[in-house]
């Protein structure tokens with residue numbers, strides 16, 4: 001990964017930029033408040049990637065008594081394919097382990113080959129399908145775990 005890319009914890013100053021990136025990447029985006037809410041929680045966190053002052057990616061995690069739900073993963077278009085999501089996932093998983101996380105889970109759209117390949121390369125395996133989980137467009141969710 002580019003040495004000019006900094007991976008760090010999200011701060012309150014980043015929330016506007018993270019929410020704007022979220023609106024570009026998802027049809028049912030989280031709101032600004034959803035990201036702001038994470039900041040003071042002991043069981044949750046958001047790591048961001050920054051380059052030349054610009055927020056270019058993030059991963060959100062939530063530790064639920066050892067099972068860590070990875071709830072948001074994204075990299076800005078134009079910065080993809082450079083290992084940034086991999087770096088963000090590794091950083092988020094390290095932080096989640098430091099607060100007691102031992103297993104990791106996430107859900108991903110069935111058609112999202114880039115994301116499914118990313119998670120597979122990190123050791124996640126498919127353990128289930130949640131039929132019709134996503135809307136806009138309606139699609140099944142693949143449930144993956146890294147235990």
Ligand SMILES: CC(C)(COP(=O)(O)OP(=O)(O)OC[C@H]1O[C@@H](n2cnc3c(N)ncnc32)[C@H](O)[C@@H]1OP(=O)(O)O)[C@@H](O)C(=O)NCCC(=O)NCCS
Nearest residue numbers: 025073074075080081082083084085086108114115117118
């Ligand atoms: C999925 C996403 C986060 C990947 O980010 P990224 O920074 O490009 O990922 P990386 O560069 O770390 O890629 C890691 C691995 O994932 C796989 N991968 C990434 N993009 C891929 C693509 N378009 N097609 C197939 N495999 C892909 C590759 O195996 C890659 O490893 P390699 O480069 O050594 O082959 C990014 O495409 C994205 O933000 N998409 C839109 C939002 C989204 O779908 N988020 C996930 C929701 S569950």
